[in-house]
Amino acid sequence: MKRNTESVREFLRARGVAFELRTFEASTHSAGASAAQLGIPLEQVVKTLCFVADDRPILVLCPGPNRVSMKKLRAITNCRKLPTARPEQIEEWTGFAVGGVNPFFDNDAISVYCDPLVLEQERVWFGAGGPNALVGLDARVLPDIVQLQVVDVRE
Numbered sequence: 001m002k003r004n005t006e007s008v009r010e011f012l013r014a015r016g017v018a019f020e021l022r023t024f025e026a027s028t029h030s031a032g033a034s035a036a037q038l039g040i041p042l043e044q045v046v047k048t049l050c051f052v053a054d055d056r057p058i059l060v061l062c063p064g065p066n067r068v069s070m071k072k073l074r075a076i077t078n079c080r081k082l083p084t085a086r087p088e089q090i091e092e093w094t095g096f097a098v099g100g101v102n103p104f105f106d107n108d109a110i111s112v113y114c115d116p117l118v119l120e121q122e123r124v125w126f127g128a129g130g131p132n133a134l135v136g137l138d139a140r141v142l143p144d145i146v147q148l149q150v151v152d153v154r155e
Contacts, residue, residue, distance in 0.1 A: 003095030003105055005129040011104040012137070015145045019137040027131050029099040031064035034125060034134055043117070046124045048101045050085040050094065053077040053111075057085060057093040059103055060153055061114040061142075063121075069155040076113060076151050100133065102126040103146045114148040 005021065012019045028034040031045040038045075045064035050057060051073065058077060062068050074082050087098045093110060094101055103112050104126070118124060121139045128135035142148060 001095045002091075003129055004100075005133045007095070008102060008104045008129045008133075008135055011106070012135070012145070017137055017141055017145060019135055021128055021133065021135045023130070023133045025132070027099070028127065028134050029131055034127070035064060038125060038134065038136075040125070044121050044124055046118050046126050048103060048126060050090045050101060052081070052083050052085050052089065053079040054081055057089065057110050059094070059101075059110055059112045061103065061112065061118050061148070062153060063115060063117045066115070066117070066154040068153050072151075072153055073113070076149075076153070077111075096127070096129055097131070099131045100127040100129045102128060102135065103142075103148075104135070108147070112146055112148050113153055114142065114146075114150050115153045116150050117154065118142070119150065 024037045034045045035042045042064040047062045049060045124139045125136045
């Protein structure tokens with residue numbers, strides 16, 4: 001299923017979440033570009049990264065300035081192989097194209113791992129289904145609307 005900015009809006013509205021959805025002329029493809037567009041600290045931008053844990057897709061929510069520790073993630077997922085998903089896999093599994101991926105969709109088949117630093121921010125911003133769209137919301141609502149496993153995944 002193809003997903004977009006409107007599907008993000010519908011997902012959040014259906015769960016009664018207060019959010020702000022913004023679109024920009026320039027790309028918000030990276031965490032740095034997103035923070036610059038919004039004029040906010042990089043810590044408030046959440047990267048939604050997709051990996052293949054052996055043969056199953058997983059999403060990792062990581063604070064903008066941080067990198068995922070593959071060693072920690074391998075231990076958490078108990079897998080041997082853990083490559084980054086290819087763009088076509090990401091789109092097939094999440095419905096979103098690279099640059100707009102977020103955890104705001106119904107899919108129990110994909111485990112979502114969230115670094116605890118994400119939840120320490122008051123407000124966080126995610127890609128919102130398009131190359132120049134961002135959605136901001138209170139980080140505290142994430143565990144209520146997305147099935148998360150909160151684990152330290154940072155290097």
